[in-house]
Amino acid sequence: MKQKHVLYLLPLLAALLYGCDLSKDIEVVLPEHTSQLVVEAYLEQGKPYRLAVQESASYFDEPTVPLVPDAEAFITHNGNRVKLEYKPKLDENTGFIYTHSSPVIMDGKPGDMFLLEVTDGKGRKVTGYTTVLPSVAIDTVEWRFNKNDEALLLTSFQDEAATRNFYRYMTHLDSLSSGSKQDIFSNDELTNGKRISFGSGYSYDPGDTVIVTLFNIEEQYYEFLRSTSGAKDANGNPFAQPSKVKSSVLGGMGIFTNLAYERKVVIIR
């Protein structure tokens, strides 16, 4: 009993030592940041051309999204150059806010290239291209329960050996607008030509409706995702090496790519 009392005292001592707040607000005067155009454009087969244009801000500027109303955006496919109108709009299915759109529907076959140009009144110009990829079929989505009735989810598919492939795997509960439960991106350097499985911890419950999406993504999109993730991680992780965002566009920042994916919905039971 005596020993137990001593053990209770030790966490108290630790709390006294570490309980004090070791984080404090400070004022940082940053060197000047030159604002750049930032583009986010994800083309989807059978859906209209839509994209978002904003500009980067100094870190301590007001937290409004700096839109660029005078920006002009064009997408060219097979010699057909389409201008996207500036009409900010919310996609209620995904929560994505577009600034520019066109009624023209994306119609591309794997291998087709789409070009992007964005210019604005300050003379800034962003260009980029994306090559349409085929989607990759999901073989199986399975789950296994532990003794606490929690489920592990496993999604498997076959990697194509002849090409370098990059994947993004996402799961959502109930709807796509709920925010992803899992978000993994990887390449096939270690798994080329093999059957690949993306798994999870025991983090799903019986009755969960899970939307599983497997994107076959371009290398430039993979690098963009890695670098943005790395940049976010570095802000707050003293062990991380800060890295610049690797954009897929020239003349500014952001991503211009196409989404080739396969999606399955399963109910955990």
Added chain:
Amino acid sequence: MTRFYTLTLTTVLLLFLSAPCIAQKALLRGVVRATSDGEVLAGATVAVPALNIGTVTNEDGFYTLSLPAGEHTVQASYLGYTAHSRQIKVETADQQRLNFSLNAANTTLKEVNVETNTLRQKLNDTRMSVETLTAREAKLLPALFGEVDLVKVLQLKPGVQSGGEGSSGLYVRGGGPDQNLVLVDEALVYNPSHLFGFFSVFNPDAVKNVELYKGGFPAQYGGRLSSVMEVKLKEGNNERVEANGGLGLIASRLTVDGPIVKDKLSFLVSGRRTYADLLTRQVNRLNEDQEDYSPIPDYYFYDLNAKLSYKISPNDELTLSGYYGRDFFGFDDDDFKFGFDWGNTMANLRWRHKFNRNLIATTSLYTTSYQYNITNEIDVFKLKLSSAIRDYTFKTDFDLFLKGNHSVKFGATATHHRFTIGRLNFQATDSTLQFGAGNTFGGVEFGAYASDDYQLNARLSLNYGLRLSGFSSNKTYMALEPRVAAKYTFNETTSLKASFASMKQYVHLVSNSGSSLPTDVWYPSTADVAPQRSQQAALGVSKLFGRGRYLITNEVYYKWMRNQLDFRDGANLFVNDSLQNEFLFGIGRSYGNEVYLEKIKGKTTGWIGYTLSWTDRKFDSPNDLDDINGGRWFPTRYDRRHDLSVVVMHQLNKRLSLTGTFIYSSGNPFSVPLGRFAFQDVEGKGTSIVPVYEDRNSYRLSPYHRLDLSAVLKLKPKHGAADLTFSVYNVYNRRNPYFVYFDQVKDQESRAIIRFQAKQVSLFPLIPSVTYNFKF
């Protein structure tokens, strides 16, 4: 540069050839030992103060000294021991033997305040840029969590910096922690730290002393650019069995040593272990019934040192020493098992043979390795990831004492390295999945050297040498590394020293962090990765004043570095079979001025060290996209303009001594984002803020300063000796910056971002500790 090497080689050869031409003098030689256990004292000074000449004992405690005919007072001294003087009369061409046996001082603090002429001998030493520390000295100083750490004491010396709060990494004259040659009883240790760099692997009970070379490297050392840290383990007591140890806040330690066969065979075994895991396991057990309780993972580290010393004959001595240390972090429950362990292993067999009075050979065969292993198990899936480096080294060194004040060293070394990098195995036990990765490289590193420590006259002495080094993997590299140090004595109180050293480094640490991470891996020089190179010149002046009680030294240095390693933005260093594609190569420069004021006599002793320095790198890649900071010079993470350390030790009375340390240093350069943008991703619900990083290290953290205090109270146990060491780290609870990040301040209800705020995170507040040390 070829002309430079040719000139240097010619000069060295001329000096060697000139050796026999020097007029003959009397030759004095002998061994300096500790009286208590007969252990030889390496690095002890033997001098004739009246002539301003002296020398330092080698690792076998052996010295030679040339003297003119006549009567002289010869003095031997060693830090922590009472100096001993003896009168001697020598004739021309005479050869005499003079051994010394030094007594350790009675009280701990006195061991540091010995009434010696140590400062005078330091003034007369040809070597420069060398810091010496005994474990006894380190034990007096305040320590984080009461854990005495020799490396953290070395960080208090000028020109030596820590990597950050609590770190036991050494950053010497602008070099990284991977550029330090860390030797334990002459065998290399690759990762000298525990717990992500917060504690060093050196158990103070097993260590006799530490020498740190910051420049002016003697030719017997090679393979790293920035420093040599030579740790000498104690030898087992030849007289009686002793045990000593300590009970601390986070760890305990025990050392037992003594004779197996008196005066023939002795042993030393020393161990240390942390025990926070015993507490956390108990806490986990008490809370295991709570549904939402997340168990605290296990963490502990331990290390073991052992040494056997066997005096086969008066001319032969065999030593077997070893180190084994591991850190372990992990947890284990029904669903998920995770284990992460890392550490060093070292075993060294050393044979010292005395051919005759003038020639001694020391031959070592050792193996050393560092490795980490990560295991992860969930359901049927198992992941194993590991990296390792393992060396097998053969090394032989000769000490040759020639007439005319020549102390010649020559030798050779060969090391076979085996690098296992990022070995990954992922598999399912039901055979549905398996893949792996990893590279294995081999390489042979070799070196041969010759040097001469030569006292030309009472005023001028030289230590000059040449090292031939090389490395062979899929490409062979070879280099000549000239080394020279000189001392000129103006008068009894003032000397001028200068040195030049060229160094090569053939193995590289792949580390993308400012901290020492266990997952950092070593990578060999290959056809794609050239060896690192540095050249350092230093000039210093030392002045003894206050009737020999104070020594002030001022040294300036300039170091050039080539083939410095850094990594592309966003480099993948963890599991990458094409790691070399992530490397960038650049140049570096480091320069500064170090002032060091010491007092080692009297009741109050200590030192003040101040360094003014600059450390920059430049990576101007042929591919502009890979340039760092546009190919311009930029400060490294450990560039600090001002660095001040004040160490004061005061003996209040026979039982109580007080010590204090104060540190001030300019803030570290740090990378902060200058801009940001909102990233909606394919689904707008997950909108996040992406920081826009531009130049590296464009911001400086606020200055670092801290005061630590400690008191050592000697107890009076019935048997043996004991003390209580009270230590307070960060006395005025300064919130020193560990890192800075930019946070989002959100509205409580809408969760919308209302502004951005910079936050500074500190690591250690005021931390008191108490340690009980015993000896019997």
